[in-house]
Amino acid sequence: MEPDLFTAAADERQQKDPASSPLAVRMRPRTLDEVVGQQHVLRPGSPLRRLVGEGSGGPAGPSSVILWGPPGTGKTTLAYVVSQATQKRFVELSAITAGVKEVRAVIEGARRTSGAYARETVLFLDEIHRFSKAQQDSLLPAVENRWVTLIAATTENPYFSIISPLLSRSLLLTLEPLAEDDLRALLHRALTAERGLGNAVQLPADTEAHLLRIAGGDARRALTALEAGAGSAIAKGEPEITLGTLEEAVDRAAVTYDRNGDQHYDIASALIKSIRGSDVDATLHYLARMIEAGEDPRFIARRLMISASEDIGMADPTALQTAVAAAQAVALIGYPEARIVLGQVAVALALAPKSNAAYLAIDAALADVRAGLAGPVPPHLRDGHYKGAQKLGHAQGYLYPHDLPGGIAAQQYAPDAVHGKRYYEPTRYGAEARYADVVERVRARLRGDPPPQAPRDGGYSGDGESHKSGDQS
Known part of the structure; x- marks a missing residue:
């Protein structure tokens, strides 16, 4: 059998001195059953298990696999486990440093190995989306000729980053960030396993919680941080990895924040109140604390959308559009890039002129409806598109606004119970200053007051001054 000198040397070194390899490498699963998480692709009878010969009928389907998922979700691990389970030679390349020359060399070596030693090759190609x-x-x-079992990994959408012929010939598996329970099981295994830390140190609950936060669903990051913390604790002669020791080791401060406790609501409240108070720096501080603590970016985006209507409203009607666009972007891209989108919209909302007039208006209208101030719809506004409506007097006497000068008809719209009620009281801040002028003129026209001098545009949007945004200060 053709010797794999580099792999053999690495295996021999690890057997003689296991501690010489990083913890993440030492804890790499050796079978599919040892893989943590990703149960949707590891269930009994799944295509991946059939690929390694498990189940009836042996290997089935495509001999090549594309693994799509964020960093640290086990793409390299799965490729290695497949090679071990099938007893195939494992060769790893990165599209960042390798090119066609290196790929062809591996393929030629795989053909020689197959012919001379009857041993097939697994080619793991990381970052395949970087290939042209x-x-x-x-x-x-x-x-196509199955000279290699190709396992390609990508963090980009393969339907955009991988050519169709290759995609159609491969089994596409989508990997998800590891859940906290998965990461917790992985940490406990690393703490106790002989090839891991062998119970050399303990992991208190607060340190574990911080480890899970900074891992962000990334197994490699979690094990790297654990190894750094354990090394520091052992060097100090400490029996456990304290939070302070871990902070020093990974050079990141623990954020006092409980996503399921009081701090969750306190920080979220402080973020919104800082936006409402137009303090952009405090806004960014609380946003950073939420991001650093691992808060779901969709939760943050939802709070920002609410703030855009509740606290800014008609003072800048585009604020809601900005917040909704940010929420859509966050849902599409996730962390870590979502922090950029959240930061942008938070700054925009904090610096926008503020008005809660629309928010107060809808609540005032709701209060009246709940108090029973509803009443029947005025007859002239009722539906007249059915037989007998005319006899009932429905839709009779309705004035069509588009037929009238200025596009406003002086007629009653609200029920008698709330006729004349003023729910919307606009401010003079930002763009709402224009609407404040508009609403007064419209209400006067609806009452039948004599119209003011017609504006140049023939409508009722006001003169030049009313188009100017007010100054909130």
């Missing part, structure tokens, strides 16, 4: 179309084309003959 021509570079990806070079993989097709090896995939």
Whole structure:
């Protein structure tokens, strides 16, 4: 059998001195059953298990796999486990440093190994989305002829980043960030396993919680941080990894924040109140604390959308559009890039002119409706598009605004119970200053008051001054 000198040397070194390898490498699963998380692709009878020969009928389906998911979700691990389970030679390349020349060399080596030693090769190609179309084309003959089992990993949407011929010949598996329970199980295994830390130190609950936060669903990051904290604790002669020791080791301060406790609501409240108070720096501080603590970015985006209507409203009607666009972007991209989007919209909302007039208006109208101030719809506003409506007097005497000068008809719209009620009281801040002028003129026209001098545009939006935004200060 053709010797794999680099792999053999690494395995021999790890066997002689296991501590020489990083903890994440030492704890790499050796079978599919040892893999933590990703149960949706590891269930009995799944295509991945059939690929390694488990279940009836042996291997089935495509011999190549594309693993799509964020960093630290086990893409390299799954590739390694497949090679171990199938007893195939494992070769790893990164599209960042390798090119067509290196890929062809691996393919030629795989063909020689298959012919001379009857041993097949697993080619793990990381960051395949960084390969150009021509570079990806070079993989097709090896995939079609099954000279290698290609396992390609990408953090980008494969439907946009991988050529169709390669995608159609591969099994696409989507990997998800590890849940906290998965990461917790992984940490406990690393703490106790002989090939891990072998119970050399203990992990208190507060330190564990911080480890889970900074891991962000990334197994590699969690194990790297655990190893750094354990190394520092052992060097100090401490029996456990204290929070302070871990902070020093990973050079990140623990955020006092409980996503399920009082701090969760306190920080979220402080964020919104800082936006309402137009303190952009405090806004960014609380936003950073929420992000650093691992708060769901969708929760933050929802709070910002509410603030855009509740605290800014008609003073800047585009604020809600900005917040909604941010929420959509956050849902599409997730962390870590979502922090950029959240930061942008938080700054925009904090610096926007403020008005809660629309928020107060709808609540005032709701209060009246709940108090029974509803009443029947005025007859002339009722539906007249059915037989017998005319006899009932419905839709009779209705004035069509588009037929009248200025587009306003002086007629009653609200029920008698609330006729004349003023719910919306606009401020003079930002863009709402214009609406304040508009609403007064419209209400006067609805009452039948004599119209003011017609504006140049023939409508009722006001003169030039009323178009200017007010100054909140």
